[in-house]
Amino acid sequence: MYILEREYLAALATLLLGRGYELIGPKLAGGVITYAPLAGIEEMARKIRDAQGPGHYRSSPGEEDVWFSYVPGAASLKPWFNPPKCLVCRMRGSADEFLNETPPVTAPKRAFIGVRACEVAALRMQDKIFLEGPYADPEYRARREGALILAVNCSHPAETCFCASMQTGPKATTGFDLALTEISAKGKPAFLIEKGSDAGGELLGELPVRMATAKDKEAAILVSERAAQQITREINPERAARGLAAGLEHPHWATLESRCMNCANCTLVCPTCFCSTMEDSTSLSGDTAERWRLWDSCFVSEFTYIHGGSIRKSGASRYRQWLGHKFSHWHKQFGASGCVGCGRCIAWCPAGIDITRELAVFEASAPATARETVR
Ligand code: SF4
Ligand code: SF4
Known part of the structure; x- marks a missing residue:
């Protein structure tokens, strides 16, 4: 596990953009936090709180010291992998020929930052549906293959969350390339980073990280434990x-x-x-x-x-x-x-x-x- 001081998250964004990834992350739009393209970390939703309840959502300015003090709003990652509308085929006919003019399936390389544990679990479920059955979906496969998942473990779950009882959060345990936990390390705001794939490890090699100490790891465990304790809804x-x-x-x-x-x-x-x-x-x-x-x-x-x-x-x-x-x-x-x-x-x-x-x-x-x- 590694430590990246928070000010260097911008370097991760620059690295990804420089490698041709479209950066997708949480952004405040119309008062709601949604996943949207980011030109840099400065466009990402930071220091914002959300109040959620049955039929209720409000965002407001959050704590100065915490960047990810919210969970995303209505929009999940789903539309980025399974778009609400997609062309299956286009055929053109004339008096003497019949042409298949369906454009080939292509998908841009996308890096998703700020993805929550429940979202990672949902993506694994979508993989089962679209990739693991007898008929894999080419559109979904192309989008999935070009994707990097940079998770952020929740520190401030919403009142509506119940991931703990579904064993899908608040900490991501698998299915990510990198997973970040926001902590204070040696008195400075930082992220403890876990590597989840070779692609994630390769990114770390390009960043100003240091090895995490036992104290850093304890701080990250505490963040996830506190988040789990804050979750009041549950099902069996x-x-x-x-x-x-x-x-x-x-x-x-x-x-x-x-x-x-x-x-x-x-x-x-x-x-x-x-x-x-x-x-x-x-x-x-x-x-x-x-x-x-x-x-x-x-x-x-x-x-x-x-x-x-x-x-x-x-x-x-x-x-x-x-x-x-x-x-x-x-x-x-x-x-x-x-x-x-x-x-x-x-x-x-x-x-x-x-x-x-x-x-x-x-x-x-x-x-x-x-x-x-x-x-
Ligand atoms: S959101 Fe679902 S449960 Fe609620 S009113 Fe609409 S259809 Fe019914
Ligand atoms: S709480 Fe469960 S059923 Fe409701 S939107 Fe989330 S994943 Fe779907």
Whole structure:
């Protein structure tokens, strides 16, 4: 592990930009912290606090001494790897030929800085979906292969976070090239840096770093421990999965239906939701046809439209699909929960629906396991 004094983070940014990477990091835009291109570290969101709650988000000036005293807002890394709209194919026809004019898949080299542990976990989940199945997605693969992930471990989790109970944070343990923890080292603001890949190690060789002392490492452990202690929301993933599987006809679905507006915000801000639809269009002249892939949501009634109508007609059935998939069937499909505990769906739900509270209802009615019965 290494120490980089905070003033030299700009040198890391300059190094990456000089190597042709587009630098993407947290930026304050319209009062919300979002991931956006940065011309340098001076454009990165620093010394800002965020207040988040069910249906609530506000940013304000933060502590002078801490740069990363916030967690990102609605926008996750998802659109940078799985864009909301992407061209699948373009065909052109004439009287005597038919041409495939789909542009080749290309992706710029991008370095993502300030990525939080839950976001890294979400990216690993997206890898499972887009790279590890029988059909790898070329667009996603190109974007992923050109990406460097420079994580920052959380010191100030939001009130809506529950990554600790999902075991996805607040400290990133894998899936990054470098992971930074903001500490004070020898009385100066600094970052303790962990190397997660050869590419990350190679960057360190170009920076004015020194080896971390035992005291520096202890300071970093303390930052992550304190962050974990500040997290008040939690779920029990195993009980939630059992409760949901057994509660398909639970009366609480009707309560949720009465509150949910089916706006789809939760699925759009969720860093692991991946459903899409296809849209075909033809030029007015009739000689060019395109197929586009667009983000879709299980909250939209057309999502399950087949000949004769939609399968999930009620709001209750759509809400059950969302919660049941994320927290129950996802385990069977991908071997893990579909939630990384980022809390976005809580803060950005206009109805203020808090999935940790809703899941508690299903957890409470989960059938006991054999082990629990013996106790
Ligand atoms: S379900 Fe909610 S808390 Fe979980 S990853 Fe998606 S947006 Fe984050
Ligand atoms: S964000 Fe809230 S209101 Fe909108 S679909 Fe999701 S749960 Fe329903």
